[in-house]
Amino acid sequence: MTEATFPVLIQQMLQPGFYPHAVTEPIELIQTHVSYVLLTGDYAYKLKKPVNFGFLDFSTLEKRQHFCQEELRLNQRGAGELYLEVLPITLVGEQYQLEGTAEAVEYVLKMRQFPQESLLSTLFDQGKLDETCLDELGRVVAQYHAEAQTNDYISSFGEVLKVRAAFDENYQQTENYIGGPQTQEQFTETKQYTDKFFAERSELFASRIHNNYIRECHGDLHLRNIALWHDKILLFDCIEFNEPFRFVDVMYDVAFTVMDLEARQRKDLGNAFLNAYIEQTGDWEGLQVLPLYLSRQAYVRAKVTSFLLGDPSVPATVKEEATKTASEYYKQAWEYTKPKVGELILMSGLSGSGKSTTARHLARQQGAIHLRSDAVRKHLGGIPLWEKGGDDLYTPEMTEKTYTRLLELGIILAKQGFSVILDAKYDKQHLRQEAITQATKYEIPLQIIQCTAPLEVLKERLNNRTGDIADATADLLASQIKQAEPFTEKEQAYVKILDTTQSQEAQLNNS
Incomplete structure (x- = not known):
């Protein structure tokens, strides 16, 4: 479509003199089946075409004004910086005017223009x-x-x-x-x-x-x-x-x-x-x-x-x-509709042993859902993820509730065909046994990945940890080591030991 075949309003909006501000020439026009967008440099102007497709009806001036206002209102939520105002366009003689004083013949949404490289x-x-x-x-x-x-x-x-x-x-x-x-x-x-x-x-x-x-x-x-x-x-x-x-x-x-x-x-x-x-x-x-x-x-x-x-x-x-x-x-x-076989992967290990890093790596590789006990615990406790939890968040009762919820979610999702990583210490035999029992009951494949690293490495990692929702600190390591229960002979069949000071890729590929 050449400029001469555009509606007269659009032809005039392609002229620099139409605007009360400086423009970058030439003014660029983008059009879809429902709108015209004119890019002037600092600002973009969007007009709705007078069309009715059933699911979308811009056929009258009143409707176009209404949906311009709706577009402005709704987009304040996610991009308020871009959506500025709805302006009337008037007609005096044969000349259209932006924000004139006569009766409006069209409405336009004024937006802040941003570079396409930002998309x-x-x-x-x-x-x-x-x-x-x-x-x-x-x-x-x-x-x-x-x-x-x-x-x-x-x-x-x-x-x-x-x-x-x-x-x-x-x-x-x-x-x-x-x-x-x-x-x-x-x-x-x-x-x-x-x-x-x-x-x-x-x-x-x-x-x-x-x-x-x-x-x-x-x-x-x-x-x-x-x-x-x-x-x-x-x-x-x-x-x-x-x-x-x-x-x-x-x-x-x-x-x-x-x-x-x-x-x-x-x-x-x-x-x-x-x-x-x-x-x-x-x-x-x-x-x-x-x-x-x-x-x-x-x-x-x-x-x-x-x-x-x-x-x-x-x-x-x-x-x-x-x-x-x-x-x-x-x-x-x-x-997306094809049946998929779900699985459960239990992470295990002390704080700072690399469980979450390994779980994140596995999730990206396998398209798995990464369920962190830290997140589950804080959602149960009703506190923001990035807020440090108090003592009441770490009582034995709350810990039991967290592991129960973690496994419940894991089973629900694995039964639907998701691979699910339960990212927690899993340092108690009864917690691991319950996961094995549930996985066996629903015929869900299960693996336990035990992350290890030298004590000094654990301390260093925890002391240097920033920007994470986990609350554990290095002073908890001694009690964690004392309370951790070894894998039983039955559990050993599910366990893969991972030294997180070494390459994950090679070790995981050999699992």
Whole structure:
């Protein structure tokens, strides 16, 4: 589309004189099927197109004003620095004016412009997105969800019939692509999985509603809608135009980010984000719905990409690439539904022996859920993870309660096909025996990794420990050594000894 074919308003907005501030020339225009975005240098201006797609209706001026205001309001939560104000556009003669005094003929959202290099998608492409950033993203999204609104109306969108409606619509809209980017086997098996999930897991959906996990979420939390700007992670461009797309389970948002990273062949980064998020929120039970939403998000990407294939204005080369991309997403959606064999890995060892470091390494390698007793204990005690616990958090009763909860979660998740690492001292025979008994009962493979290091190394590590939720200090080592109970002959069959002063890789590969 040439400049002359744009609406007159857009033609005028491409001229520097339209704005009451200096601009960077030439003004750049980005457009989607629902909006125009004009990049002027310091500021970006976003207009909504007068379109109605059913799930999105911007067909009247009143609706466009309303959804501009909603976009401003909702994005204050994750990117208040970027979203500035909604301004009227007036028409005097043949000249449009920004924030004029006449009656408004259009509305525009004014935003602070930021460099595209700040997008997490761009940082990923440049190889600059690392585990540290994904850890921080997990904590940022956790806080975002903690502050997100919920009420009875929002929670009602977590009911099975309402959740299922979007899935059924996806299948109806993609039947025509079977034999193209989608296969009959994948279509049938993916649909069978979700049908079965909705039929058999009604209590799980009810518990998500009861525990207030249906919230006003972001709704579109992939890497192109997340930025790292001025050393701060910003979550922007959330869904403002459709309630069912944002009144969702928090795991819906989490699944979008994990799916996006896994589609980019970086499951390790997806694992770092996921473990950081659930450790912060304590929503480990929510992982039971994660595979459903992972499949859903990949399927939606496949569907939207497939729509390009029926557009006569799309060139053949673009359609060829779209077919390949859609095919990959359909396959990814299907793979999330395949049965998986869960396992339990018990970490064991003194404080400072390298249990958490080893567990983190294993989690990235195996895509495992890393359950730290420090986090479980503090969630049970109702104190922030980064706050040091008092004596009441470390009573024998609280320790017993922590290990009970740790194993309960481990069994729940392993039965669902997750690999789960229970990261605790496991220095008592009865604690280890209970884990072995439960794993045996449910036929869950189990391994115990005993981390060791010389006493002086343990002391040095604990004295130098910073930026961690663990409270243990070097002065506790003497009592830990005295109280630790040796492995029984029965337990020895499960144990792998790991010297954490040596290469983990070689030792773990020999396990």
